[in-house]
Amino acid sequence: MVERRRGGNEQEREETAQLILQAARRLFMAHGYRAVSTRQVAEAVGLTQPALYHHFATKEELYVAVALGEVARLRAGIERIARREGPTRERLHGLARFLLTTVDYDFPLMYHDMGTELGEQSRETLGAAFYGGIIAPLAALFAAGQRAGELRDEAHGGLSPAGGAGLFMAFVAHFLDRPLVGERTARPGGVEASAESLVGLLLEGLGARVDRG
Numbered sequence: 001m002v003e004r005r006r007g008g009n010e011q012e013r014e015e016t017a018q019l020i021l022q023a024a025r026r027l028f029m030a031h032g033y034r035a036v037s038t039r040q041v042a043e044a045v046g047l048t049q050p051a052l053y054h055h056f057a058t059k060e061e062l063y064v065a066v067a068l069g070e071v072a073r074l075r076a077g078i079e080r081i082a083r084r085e086g087p088t089r090e091r092l093h094g095l096a097r098f099l100l101t102t103v104d105y106d107f108p109l110m111y112h113d114m115g116t117e118l119g120e121q122s123r124e125t126l127g128a129a130f131y132g133g134i135i136a137p138l139a140a141l142f143a144a145g146q147r148a149g150e151l152r153d154e155a156h157g158g159l160s161p162a163g164g165a166g167l168f169m170a171f172v173a174h175f176l177d178r179p180l181v182g183e184r185t186a187r188p189g190g191v192e193a194s195a196e197s198l199v200g201l202l203l204e205g206l207g208a209r210v211d212r213g
Helices: 002-031 038-045 049-053 059-082 086-103 107-116 120-148 161-175 190-204
Strands: none
Touching: 002 038, 002 086, 002 107, 049 059, 059 086, 059 107, 059 120, 086 120, 086 161, 086 190, 107 120, 107 161, 107 190, 120 161, 161 190
């Protein structure tokens, strides 16, 4: 009976922790780290603030847990698409479409918070997770595209695989509803057209092909 009761308590604790994480994700992703308090998160779940601290000792610990969960969620999709067969362009298009439909928050704000609002240890933890979960699988795709002759490498005026991955993510941030720079803009054609534009700009740039014949 003791073991059964202990297992039940552990299950309830895990369920409560998941509810806290879900509420924290909604608040942090909508308003950013600084604007959200643990009291707000606790109230959203129906807990007292001290009860929340039984699961997450500080706001920073809670934010790190939310961000790690988000990176893991994105990593699963990125790795699945990046490993597909087919031309690099098609896989980049699939990745752009996945990210544009999956990232439902202000990605630049999250990236800013990760780099400026947290302590050094938390920054290192999230930086390593972001690189390993998002940049590394994208860089592997860029490296494969370079080996196949589909993308230029550094020796031929291109970028390193990691540099290409970073540029791709900067383009994704721009094409989200809340772009990296400027006001929110409506993009004709929806996600599919945005993904096509993103990959086209990444691979071909802004130079116009002018028919001088």
